[in-house]
Amino acid sequence: MQLNYDYAVLINTAAIRLQISTDDIIALEIIKRETNTKNIEDIYFDMVLAVTVADEDKLLETRTRKHIYKQEESTYTVASNKLPSRPVIVGFGAAGIFAALILAEAGTRPIVLERGQNVDNRRERVQRFWNTGELDIQTNVQFGEGGAGTFSDGKLKTGQKDARKLKILDEFVRAGAPDEIKYLTKPHIGTDRLRVVVKNLREKIISLGGEIVFGAKANNVLYKDSKITGVRYDKDGSEFEIETDNVVLAIGHSARDTFNNLFDSGIKMEQKPFAVGVRIEHPQELINRIKYGRFASHPALGAADYRMVVHLKNSRGVYTFCMCPGGAVAAAASEENAITTNGMSEFMRDGRNANTALLVTVDKKDFANDSPLAGIDYQRKIEAAAFIAGGGGYKAPVQRLEDFLAKRQSASFGDVLPTYKPGIVFAEVDSYLPDYVADSLRRAITEMSDWMPGFYYPDAILTGAETRSTSPVKIIRGENLEAYGINGLYPCGEGAGYAGGIISAAVDGILCAERILNI
Numbered sequence: 001m002q003l004n005y006d007y008a009v010l011i012n013t014a015a016i017r018l019q020i021s022t023d024d025i026i027a028l029e030i031i032k033r034e035t036n037t038k039n040i041e042d043i044y045f046d047m048v049l050a051v052t053v054a055d056e057d058k059l060l061e062t063r064t065r066k067h068i069y070k071q072e073e074s075t076y077t078v079a080s081n082k083l084p085s086r087p088v089i090v091g092f093g094a095a096g097i098f099a100a101l102i103l104a105e106a107g108t109r110p111i112v113l114e115r116g117q118n119v120d121n122r123r124e125r126v127q128r129f130w131n132t133g134e135l136d137i138q139t140n141v142q143f144g145e146g147g148a149g150t151f152s153d154g155k156l157k158t159g160q161k162d163a164r165k166l167k168i169l170d171e172f173v174r175a176g177a178p179d180e181i182k183y184l185t186k187p188h189i190g191t192d193r194l195r196v197v198v199k200n201l202r203e204k205i206i207s208l209g210g211e212i213v214f215g216a217k218a219n220n221v222l223y224k225d226s227k228i229t230g231v232r233y234d235k236d237g238s239e240f241e242i243e244t245d246n247v248v249l250a251i252g253h254s255a256r257d258t259f260n261n262l263f264d265s266g267i268k269m270e271q272k273p274f275a276v277g278v279r280i281e282h283p284q285e286l287i288n289r290i291k292y293g294r295f296a297s298h299p300a301l302g303a304a305d306y307r308m309v310v311h312l313k314n315s316r317g318v319y320t321f322c323m324c325p326g327g328a329v330a331a332a333a334s335e336e337n338a339i340t341t342n343g344m345s346e347f348m349r350d351g352r353n354a355n356t357a358l359l360v361t362v363d364k365k366d367f368a369n370d371s372p373l374a375g376i377d378y379q380r381k382i383e384a385a386a387f388i389a390g391g392g393g394y395k396a397p398v399q400r401l402e403d404f405l406a407k408r409q410s411a412s413f414g415d416v417l418p419t420y421k422p423g424i425v426f427a428e429v430d431s432y433l434p435d436y437v438a439d440s441l442r443r444a445i446t447e448m449s450d451w452m453p454g455f456y457y458p459d460a461i462l463t464g465a466e467t468r469s470t471s472p473v474k475i476i477r478g479e480n481l482e483a484y485g486i487n488g489l490y491p492c493g494e495g496a497g498y499a500g501g502i503i504s505a506a507v508d509g510i511l512c513a514e515r516i517l518n519i
């Protein structure tokens with residue numbers, strides 16, 4: 001399909017394909033749209049269209065051509081269900097939200113404990129941190145309503161869509177996400193629209209009988225005779241307990257204090273490999289030119305993205321992660337005196353810079369010991385080194401790409417200015433990342449520049465450290481999704497090690513709710 005299509009063009013194309021008149025088409029819907037850039041001189045959209053006609057079966061009988069088939073309806077419904085007690089969900093990120101939604105739809109009146117504040121208060125506190133460097137360790141880019149994805153690009157990795165994913169997309173759209181997320185192959189919501197979506201999902205859960213308690217930090221789960229009995233939590237300086245038979249533990253990958261408490265009370269965990277590195281910023285206009293050539297400023301295409309993976313001879317994998325077109329590098333700390341970066345964009349993706357994490361895989365051979373929590377210590381060490389390199393006040397160390405490759409400190413910027421707030425300082429990447437990580441990055445950048453000529457852009461800016469791409473811990477669970485040896489405890493989502501991103505965390509939330517409901 002040409003880039004400049006409209007509804008009439010779609011109707012015409014569908015009519016020609018089906019060999020019917022345009023008047024026979026009652027309704028038309030885009031099911032999938034993918035930008036085809038195989039030939040940069042001829043960029044177009046690959047599309048799947050769903051067409052409603054009066055007698056579909058008859059039409060299909062006479063149209064035996066490839067690529068024409070009956071679209072199966074897929075709806076996700078939950079029957080109402082009774083549980084012995086109200087289920088408790090710890091954490092209101094993607095996993096917790098969708099676990100709560102399904103449990104609320106089933107009429108079980110779930111209670112959600114969320115350590116951070118609601119999204120409006122959270123936004124204020126995050127803005128204050130970005131403006132002044134004043135960090136709130138309970139409400140920040142990692143913690144608070146909506147979870148780690150709220151201040152993000154809201155990229156949705158949908159892949160093959162099953163009933164659960166369709167349910168998630170549908171709920172997002174009802175809550176205020178753009179309709180296009182249902183059909184684009186690489187959709188995004190943007191942080192500005194995500195904040196609205198999260199609020200509306202909260203209201204829906206409440207309207208179905210759910211309850212969300214903000215500022216409630218679960219300290220530990222309570223269990224007896226291999227069976228969950230409740231949750232202990234702090235709120236406003238006092239400690240409370242809720243009795244329950246089912247707990248969904250959807251605490252995300254940064255709840256280090258909670259991981260510690262859970263580990264101390266005997267919850268089985270293991271180390272999980274992850275990746276660390278830096279954020280790299282290029283001019284978005286350069287990325288558009290590299291990916292779209294003469295179509296670079298075509299309004300139908302938006303800001304271009306990219307993704308690269310390199311396997312080095314030293315057996316390390318280096319890859320780009322969470323690319324944010326037209327976005328900003330986000331200060332994403334949740335602990336004092338530590339710097340960690342991430343990326344975010346508004347829905348329009350109209351910022352000057354493109355950024356992506358550039359990450360090197362690390363695993364048990366790099367960690368100090370065999371403790372399941374050793375990966376957290378590894379992250380902390382890098383985050384503290386980055387804080388020191390930045391000179392304090394959550395200023396991040398930055399370096400021009402050319403200087404990083406030449407192993408020298410930068411003295412001035414070229415035409416890429418960093419977007420990280422609350423501030424930056426020139427310092428070498430080598431001062432805060434282990435040498436094998438920095439060296440792997442150098443080798444990979446050279447290879448990536450062969451794959452994507454222009455990626456080596458001397459003025460590109462490296463900001464660090466990027467340490468929280470995923471969870472360094474896995475909470476062990478069985479096939480029934482319950483924690484090893486504890487009935488009624490459901491480790492869930494990214495933090496527990498069963499998801500990587502908003503969609504997969506939301507799917508895992510649904511799966512845990514289904515197990516509780518015995519679906």
Ligand SMILES: Cc1cc2nc3c(=O)[nH]c(=O)nc-3n(C[C@H](O)[C@H](O)[C@H](O)COP(=O)(O)OP(=O)(O)OC[C@H]3O[C@@H](n4cnc5c(N)ncnc54)[C@H](O)[C@@H]3O)c2cc1C
Binds near residue numbers: 153500
């Ligand atoms: C800046 C940024 C940008 C990102 N961009 C994208 C993107 O574009 N696309 C994408 O797919 N993914 C993105 N991610 C990753 C994505 O956010 C996560 O994969 C996803 O949020 C995981 O969902 P979750 O529910 O498992 O955990 P989280 O979203 O981390 O939610 C966990 C929740 O639990 C709460 N919590 C923690 N401990 C406790 C406790 N003890 N008691 C009560 N509550 C607790 C936290 O406050 C938090 O709200 C991004 C992450 C960040 C930080």
